[in-house]
Amino acid sequence: MLKNDKKLNYYFGIYIAFLCFCSIYFLSTSYDHFSNNAISEWLINYQGGFVRRGFFGEFFAQISLFIKIPLREVIVNFLYLIFFIYYISIFLFIKNIQKNYFIIIALLSPLFLIWPIAEREALGRKELLIFLAFIFFSYIYNYLSFRLLLTLLIFIYTPILLTHEIAIFYLPFFYIVLFFKIEKINLERILLIFFSSIFFLFIIYIIYNSKMSSIELELMCSNIEKIFNEKCGLGAYFLDKNIEVYLNELGPKPTHLLRNLLIFFIGYIFLIFLIFFSKFNETKNIIFRIFNYQLVMIFLFLPTIIPFFIAVDWGRWFNISYTMLLLFYLFCFKNKIISFNKTNKIYFYLSKKFSKNKTILFLSIFLICFTWNPKAVYNEDIGSIPIYRILAKLHKHL
Template identity: 25%
Template sequence: MNKIVQYFNIKIFIYFLIIITAIYTLAFTWVFNLKDDGYILADWLINYQDGGFKRRGLSGSFFFILQDLTGIRLNYIVYFFQFLIIGGFFWIYTKLIRYKLTDFLYLSLLLSAVGFVGLLNTVTYVGKKEFIVFLLFAYFVYLLDNDKLSRIKEYVFCILLCISTLLHEVTLFYVPYFAIALYVKRGKLEYTKYLKYFIAVGVPTLLIMLFGKNVNEGMSLEILSKRGVHPIYGIFYWNINERQYIKEHITEYSLYFISLAISVFHIGYYLKYLIGRKFLSILLIGAFLFSLPLFYLAIDWGRWMYIHMMLMIILFTLALTKGGSIYVYEPIIINRKFYITLGIIILSLLYRVEMSGWGFTLEGILYRAFVAPLELLNKI
């Protein structure tokens, strides 16, 4: 084991994982866009033209204007911005950890079934609007970490968070991470600074609640058809009582508690080695509780867990020590911590968490790499 780990460069492996995940995410987003996917593409095309102001409608109206100006297919226009947002996130994250002293335990977070590996496990995670939040938070943390977050830039982020909420209301439920990042960097509570971030997402959310129309007011499919997009399922067909759906599929949804318990243990074990972990643990529990309405209102439980893990992966870079090389990493020492971390990684690679439905299945990366190909060959 010692001979194996002494040649294992954690930082190079993280770069490799970032590249593979980015290519996979961008490739499948492209595939979904080309086939007029009713969830991934159509979600970006909710618009104000059908019935007026509504949740998520800003993006569709913006893309309609661009199509009118350029004459380019909506599929291509949407993908161009998805490419910038998704690619931008992976680029900023790479810059964020470039000179950080990463260790085996931090790598385990990326290999969590609801971390970077979650994208490889569950293709329906790709192309979603939460990448806007990932990009904003990664850049926010990057500026914080390099002492470049000025007062003016903070207000710019508030404006961007407001816009992001109009693009997808999920932004509201994860805004506590911006306040937690400020605390982790500065080591003190600054309530007045945090307030403006909550106001930035709270105001558009309140406007949506008071004046927002339905996602589909009856003309959306016709409008899209005239513009060359023909989804045959998805957000514009959505007519499900989500709370009732969860009750009817309680067996599958109860499995999410297994995945949640594994993730809580994983994060708890990581926090064990951080300074000031007790108060940070309380803040992270608070951030999770703040998002609980999402689990009550919408069926994508795996997706909400995945967003939490991705934001924590970004957040924890603030606690990593800076080094002098882009290849710097903490050498692996064979001890009890190593074996526990290795056990967590193997378990993470064994299972996956579906976006909605089965909350725990033994069809993770190891299954897809070694079992599924054999099953396919056997069928042939």
Template identity: 25%
Template sequence: MVQKQFRLAIFTMIHVALFSQIYLAHLLWQTSEPHEWILGEWLINYQGGFIRRGLLGEILFQLSHLLSINVVHLTIIAQIIVFAVFLYSTYFLIKESPLSPATVALIFSPAFLLFTVWSWPYVSVRKEVFLYITLVYTCLYLQRSTPKGFSLPILIGISAIVLVLIHEMLVAYLSYLIIPVILYERRFGQLARRTLLALLPSMIVAILLVTRPTINETTWKVLCSSIQPVPPRDCLSHGEYLGAITFLTKDTFFGIQFTRLFTTPETIVVYVLTGLLSVIPILYVVYSYKLWERLARTVLFLIGLCFSATIVLTIPLFIVAADYGRFISIHITCISLTILWFLQLSPARIDPETHQTPFVWIGIVLFLINWKLPIWLLFATFQHAFPLISLLLAQR
């Protein structure tokens, strides 16, 4: 009975996240011009030539012509469909998670599935949702099938290339796709080796994309003019207003200067605190279920190596871009999905030793409602990250 109520709570949370984006989609549909970030990132295409981040926009552009539909409206519809696929597949992955304070803290963390809700409307359906879908279906495949041959590695390899062509920053997170394979085999077996080999082409593609020069004015104009009936605001302002498309014309030095412009002692402290708070539920689950006892030292070393590689690869993102909350949330989401899947991987589950007293549950609730992860540096203030605490302090 209690487990059914837990599944219902997860199902409800899934729909809260979905409906928050449906309402945002409704607002975006009503606007006279597409949002330069929320939609602009998805509208980048190859009409002006081959550029980074253009695959998804090119697919949407071709579909809009094929279906004779406004490409902006098609993008809004696509965002909702893709987000719904992610949420419902995630529900099937985590619905049998054991009920405990640790798993509740992990599933309902403001840095996980509810990231889009706590920071609404600034957090929308971003391109990393395709990484999440790839990870979820990899876990589901390993959970329900017995991988044979090269089928799974090839699928992961093709997906990785697509992810990098959608957004080159996702190459930094590709290590998360091999961790479930290592956990499934409990070693660096044949399947894991084939998966690693399958990921190499995507890394080469990412290097080629990152080293390409920024797009010129002609390409930018063609790209903007291809978005009809009205392009995003950064196109309408002739690049004076920054957006996802305009940023393609900027170099790395501009990104560094832009990030420094919004970096203050307060933003650093806020992200250190919210970053640590984001990690606490993960550590709580690992400690409560003593997950390390289920793995050999070699496996732990390999997982640590994959995680370290991901951390190192994402460090440059924090130097050249201001979306700190976004980068942190991708880490937390991938790790959380993997842990929740691993808890169900074998029939023999380990019950947590944590005493589930009312005080523990009250502490979990207070933990979950007293902070949120700001999406980028502009919102990284104590008042925005800790609204309830800031409100109480203001009343004194």
């Protein structure tokens, strides 16, 4: 572990504040463009009938009508609030964690906090709700019983599924947190898990079978234009399409696959080290006496691969997968569910190198975290030096 954690928190707080400012500022300069696909996603609502991804859009539509504020203004102010809460929550979430070199580099990965700002196409996307829900769920973990925690999960995750169906692939992270509450398996808990799982699958079944007809889509877009003076964005025009349409967009070539494998390896490398160097502490939980920590993390990672086979937004899938795995790891570390295996030779060697030679540490951080970032779509080339490009955009706008 590193000494002078207060100084580390101070510098990370500055980094978080900078990212929060950039998120709010960049969104403020682009939210009123009809080409902003992130805002267009939030516009999807139930004005033409029930449709997937429409829950929050309908919520915002009703608020807009009630308080007489333009719909786009309602959405962007909601996102400003979400940005602020998210970044503050991230800072508080890691503030009291004893950090080592591996945690620091994992936190600065270009697949984590900086990615949506480097790729502004992803700024303000709906996955923010998944991240915030998990952080909140982690905070409340120590204060609720298994039954109340499961009830809370149903209440907070159902709207998220109704806002974006992709959230189903990240539900296992919440279930594993629930399982940490189980010391003894009994019939009641088995039934609660079973019926809650059936409930979530039923929600997904409804969503999957709620493809909009072209008439309903036209009605929704017509109402959005007449009532709210808005236009349906790109996302809305996929609501009447089957999953085959998304699959047909995919066609990665060997060069695309190789580039994205490198993105995975370099972006995840220090998180992989953290997982590899960690082990469960002694636990009364029967489930985790059977499985080791690495196996649990593999189990959580596998569903996050599925979106890569469904849609072209591989940059987003990397960001969501990495964020959820890192948040889950930090949750386990913070709650002393896991500990480091400091006897590992690789851990000992790298820690010694970083401690003795700060040049190697800073060079590693710079090369791994600040020289590159993945683009939003799988077939695009890698972005370069995201911090420089962010600062250049700030200078241009300011």
